[in-house]
Amino acid sequence: MSPAPLLSIRNLRHRYGETTALDDVSIDIGENEFFALLGPSGCGKTTLLRAIAGFEHPHEGEIFLDGRSLLDVPANRRPINLMFQSYALFPHMSVERNIAYGLESEGLPRAEVRARVEEVIETVGLGSFARRRPTALSGGQRQRVALARAIVKRPRLLLLDEPLSALDRQVRAEMQLELKRLQHEVGLTFVVVTHDQEEAMSMADRIAVLDHGRVRQVDAPSQLYANPADLFVAAFIGTSTRFAGTLTATGIDTAFGAVPGDHSGAVGEPGALVVRPEDVHLGPVGSGRVDGVVIDTTFHGGASSVRLELDGGLGVLTGTVHADRLPARGERLGADWSAERARIVAVEPAPTAQGAVSG
Template identity: 50%
Template sequence: MAKTLGPVKRKFSPWTDAGQVPFIRFENVTKRFGPFTAVDNLTLNIYEREFFSLLGPSGCGKTTLMRMLAGFEEPTEGRILLQGQDLAGVPPYRRPTNMMFQSYALFPHMSVEKNIAFGLEQDNLPKGEVTARVEEMLKLVKLDSFAKRKPNQLSGGQRQRVALARSLAKRPKVLLLDEPLGALDRKLREETQFELMDIQTELGLTFLIVTHDQEEAMTVSDRIAVMDKGEIVQVATPAEIYEAPNSRYVADFIGDINIVEGRLQCRGEQSAVIGTDFTAVIDQPCDLADGASVAFAIRPEKVHISTEPPAETVTNAVYGEVWDIAYLGDFSVFIIKREDGLIFRAAQANVSRLVDRPITFGDMVWLSWTADAGLLLTR
């Protein structure tokens, strides 16, 4: 089994096993709206019981991809397979999928329990089974005591749970979530993310979520597909996406990062990025010829900041002025500007309750990092 970079939230990685058959497969899928190509010759495998995120900016094609899986749109070219079955021509109500919309789309005149029961009653399930299923869903989303209330009597978070319960009541094989937490405040959104993960694990379903919120995707996902202009740029676990982005686009899109352009110099098992009065040595072998245009990338939290020069054994260091500081509670971000205009960010955990900052605006400081902290980007 392939080694996974960084921490994983559970021992679950079917994508590393060549013998595993994908649960969902997008096969050379293209979707055009007139002259505009929303999804461009895309191939993607999603596995059973996976919590999978489609992440990207507005207009990148992620919602179109989800809508094609749900049956609301048909591919212009290519196939979409679910458990080996081609979904072409299968209407949405015949597919073993259900979608939870960003707006929740609850019926305002119905109680919570009636909203959850609606789809089951439309399927003509026996009354006893409907009642049992509704009770099960209410317990699952912790809304037992709110069964008789109307949506306008609930908070945003409670309405979100009702929409989730209604989506799960029909026991779909795949739950599709379209920006499901966008209307919630930050604290509630963070709490709900963990609740979604617990529910998905408990039910053993496959979840596919569309989001532009990088933190949300990093929190809930087993894997993430980063999209841009209708194409998938990288598919990997959250840790791999963050620690080993495969391009400047992914590195810059996920989290905060310093990126410096330069020329490649091969040094055996190491590489160096040579810029204007700047050299960064990286523990990464060369895969391009000397002189190639490349970039050096490093996350701010991997950069050490100090008013004292680093030890002579430190390979990578720059000197500059503290231009700005962002205090974010658990950590602070320092914006450092060199004389040549090159700007670096360094993040420092606030591990003690300091009244006076040891480093403040206008200070001249040293930034340093180890050779294994940075990354060489070749595209």
């Protein structure tokens, strides 16, 4: 029997006037899990985070923490901390004073505050910066101060709203690893909101992909990539080529013939064959299922991407090749792919958008 989830969200619905922000959202999040809410702008992920934190009261549904309903618990009484995108540090206070502020506000004994602040400062690697003010720190260091301030209160759940968006690319990559390390070290459940799929895939144990207020799929990053539940997830997660077709009992019928495979859609309904770049094999014309002409190449170091405009108006296929075998633009090639790794997905219609929703 699996353990009960730490956080359980059941049939949550929320609207802003005529705009549906959350549409029957149900998610379970486990103890000590690093969980990501991922989706494009307007998908409802920030609204969901605010509902968990207590800043929005959903119109329908329930939110349970440790089996206890949170809906009647004010935001300031929930054992949850929210780390804001802006960090919201006090510029006139030192690092240690910023971190201690919440504990002091609760009236904890001075000795306990000092001990907990010193412990968390060392955990986030800011021991030599304790007396500095935020203006004297780098963006990555300020992010660590905000994180330390959030975890020093020892919440049951830490919510992070786009925590790395203010950092440059290199620092962001470093902090992705740092956040994951800290999450394991302090033993907290993290729920992070992001629109950056690379960020979610690199940090999270599991990810909920949202679209128009609905949960499209909840899964581990590797499963989202390898086994997308529908066309939206396949298109949103990673790079792929999608070939339209009609679902059959044994696979899918496409413009280049029948392709066998499993799927969860209904026979006769629209579907798509999803092919990832690393599964594409390029060779001489006539050597694969399709032929085309190279229209673009992009160098990425050891591996590079090739975009092939396919004959017969079949679209553009993206493949990955070793950098030393990069074909020339205008070269004609044949293309095939690993049949066992291609995926057939149903084309799920997106809910009708009724207005823009933040997050």
